[in-house]
Amino acid sequence: MVKESRFLRSKRLRASLWYAADGKCQLCGCDMPSNWHADHIVRWAETHRTNVHEMQGLCPQCHYTKTAQENRKMTTAKQLNLFSEPSHQQLNLSQQINLRKHQAEFLEICKLIKAGQPIKKILMLVTPGGGKSLIPVIGAAQLIPNQPFQRGLYGSIADAICWIVPKLNLQKQGEENFDDAFFKQHLAHQHRVMANNNEPNPCKGMSGYVATYQAIAANPDLHAQEFRRKRYILVLDEFHHVKEGGVWHRFLQPLVDQAVLLILVTGTHVRGDCQQIAFMPYKQTPAGVTPNLSNTENTIVLEYTRSQALRERAIVPLHFEWGDGEAEWIDETGQILETCNLRLEQKEIINIENFPRESLTPSEELNIMREKIENYVRRYGIKNGKEPKLLNGEIFNYFGKYRKEMALEELRKVWAWLQKNYPVTD
DSSP, rough: OOOOOOOOOOOHHHHHHHHHTTTBBBTTBBBBOOOOOOSSSHHHHHHHOOOOEEEEEEEEHHHHHHHHHHHHHHHHHHHHTTTTOOOOGGGGGGGGGOHHHHHHHHHHHHHHHOOOOOOEEEEEEEOOSSOOTTHHHHHHHHSSSSOOOOOOOOSSOSSEEEESSSSHHHHHHHHHHHHHHHHHHHHTTTOOOOEEEEEETTTTTSSEEEEEEHOOOOOOHHHHHHHHSSSSSEEEEEEEGSSSHHHHHHHHHHHHHHHHHEEEEOOOOOOOTTTOOOTOEEEEEEEEEEEEOOSSSSSSEEOOHHHHHHHHTSSSOOOOOOOOOOOEEEEETTTTESSOGGGSSSSSSSSSGGSGGGSOHHHHHHHHHHHHHHHHHHHHHHHHTTHHHHHHHHHHHHHHSSSSGGGGGHHHHHHHHHHHOOOOOO
């Protein structure tokens, strides 16, 4: 049976649920806030259905309380069934899922850790869109046993995972990644995590939790106490947001010190303000202090560049068109300069006249000619106070076609006609 998503995403269905509740929490009766929750009356783990007729609107606090009570009522037998051990057939990951380069390398490192290698920190530089969000799932699947928390379980590395992210929407993404049926099957795990923003008992009987940096800073003692209670894998997602010596650094340090494994993941090793990043190793070079991306006995560095992601088709190549706009700047003499159309600036970054004709395909040459004529029409309009659409109308009247319908030779004739009849003087 295919399991439905446990999240009610349809705006129309959420609206109908809100109206059915008359905008009131169905437990405490308060006015539901904008971040109200769509709750399964009978928990999703038992029905695997997300049907609006079997749901109710709750305020976040009532939803958290209800979920905590349901977790406490779960019998040990039910928990063991949810976290059963994977079969031997499930363990051959290479035959079941096509991992990207950095994901496969991370999987091998997890195996080394299980084999006793003293690796305590994994630094991962992954190009945006390259697939960072699967790393915590692979780590949990490999290093946390598929059963409820039992400290000291033979052969286990950790009891739970804490995944810290910079935004609330990434918390939801974290929950979804762990709940994804495809990953559960092909990574052979039964783990679940819960978004937590400083509620007591962050795991709620699950295999970990997802928090934000802001939540950690708001109640650092809660999380420090939780890390003393269990052996945690700590994942700092987009950790370049944490400045060396900043507030977040100070509150995260006790968690880093307590974690059995620290996984640092980011798409960049340089902050916009050029300040050093907390927990990033650095070294002194003749050019100054730079990130130290060398492996040590306790630290492994993995990189997944944009070119590697393109080769593996993890991301798609993007083509950026030439934009338009206004600009004002001060030149080196102190004079204020401006242009009302960036395309018409004489010192353009890209000069289509400089393209060697033999290197262009007919299609590329056609597009360049169209762009060239469009720039000329705009420039003439600005210099002479004439709307571009009026000049485009005259082109149509003379040639009997719109420019987009013309072939390359016809556009060349339009170009010559414009320069002769509508010259632009600088």
